[in-house]
Amino acid sequence: MTSMTVTPPPTTPDGAAAPPPGPMLYGRPLGDILTQVGRDSAYLFLSLPVAIASFVLLITGISLAAGLVVVWVGIPIGAATLGLAVGFERLERARLAARGTVLPPIAYAPVPGVGLRAQLQRLADPKRWAAVLHGVLALVVSVFTWSVLVTWWAGIAGGLSYWFWERWLPEDNTGLADLLSLPVGDAQVNFVLGALLALSLPPVLRWCAGLHVASARWLLTGSSRRALQEQVSDLTARRAAAAAAETASLRRLERDIHDGPQQRLVRLGMDLSAAERRLQDDPAQARQLLAEARAQAAETLAELRALSRGIAPPILADRGLEAALAAVAARSTVPTSVEVDLGGDRPAPAVENAAYFVVTESLANVAKHAEAEVAVVRAWSVGVGPERVLSVEVVDDGVGGADPAKGHGLAGLIDRVEGVGGLLDVSSPAGGPTLVRATLPWD
Secondary structure, three states: OOEEOOOOOOEOOOOOEOOOOOOEEOOEEHHHHHHHHHHHHHHHHHHHHHHHHHHHHHHHHHHHHHHHHHHOOHHHHHHHHHHHHHHHHHHHHHHHHHHOOOOOOOOOOOOOOOOHHHHHHHHOOHHHHHHHHHHHHHHHHHHHHHHHHHHHHHHHHHHHOHHHHHHHOOOOOOOHHHHOOOOOOHHHHHHHHHHHHHHHHHHHHHHHHHHHHHHHHHHOOOOOHHHHHHHHHHHHHHHHHHHHHHHHHHHHHHHHHHHOHHHHHHHHHHHHHHHHHHOOOOHHHHHHHHHHHHHHHHHHHHHHHHHHHHOOOHHHHHHOHHHHHHHHHHHOOOOEEEEEEOOOOOOOHHHHHHHHHHHHHHHHHHHHHHOOOOEEEEEEEEOOHHHOEEEEEEEEOOOOOOOHHHOHHHHHHHHHHHHOOOEEEEEOOOOOOEEEEEEEEOO
């Protein structure tokens, strides 16, 4: 992981060096890894009972419908079974969303009414049959992934605690160390195995959950006209939100330049002209005017630097997000550390711009309102291919209370982040700390 600390380093109120922001594992904060392990474990643990229920109900329904179709009773049973499959499909989408995976939308053919014709139309919809197939095949995937889940957790629990419960084993018990003729005891061997299983648990669970995600993407997503229309509407709304955010930023920038630096530059020109006229006959007055002009120039420069936060700097385009965030942190009035791990490449330019503005606006809020002693900026990438995302977060130890509804800064960030298809989360309880995190698509 690429990690850097920008001068001045973070300090505590008594001047001592601040503790590191937190341990990392697999290039991500350990807290995020543990949270994802919990989500994956809960998802996989519930997958088997859900899959058993869907398999039994759907197979029973299809079998009854096939056996009774000759007397027409099978048609409503089949239509009801397809409706049940759609219900399991929505449950799977909700479970995947709770895990952190949002599936693309799918739109079933609208079928109004409950008559025979409507039931036949439901039976003719291939996407409903795909939901049935997913509900049946889910049992095969779930049996495998549930077995892996239980094996890994049992190995971790048993291995790490073997030193405690081995005293109750029979005295003539032959352990792994004896079988392999190892020069250490069974407690040490089992502890090492438990530790290795614990270290491998996050990627193993992610791979198991990935099997369910792949199955769901194959069978529970589609390119129907209605689904495409919904995607187009969503993208249009996002683009409109991004355009509105840019327009508001440009108008605010224009107003701020007109009311601030432009007026000061006019005043500066007038002071310089007056000093030029009085340089010969009243040098003292000319020196006073020049001093005022110098103060006006310094104030104008400070205002221009403040306004430049709304414009992506050349360093972002030339050297990338890592260098740009380091430069922003170096200018911050609050001691700020920066940690960046982007895997050696760069996200899309629009994503880089959005991430940069999330950090600049957040650090500006920290300096103005947080009363913080230290701040931490982190940026890292997660996933591969279409699943890859860029996560950016800014954490401070201030007084908290940040709320997008209280001002236009965070609200504008939400529009900017959603405009590129991302999400912005703000956690700022009274008393702090404040966490602003943006999750953005990589491409």
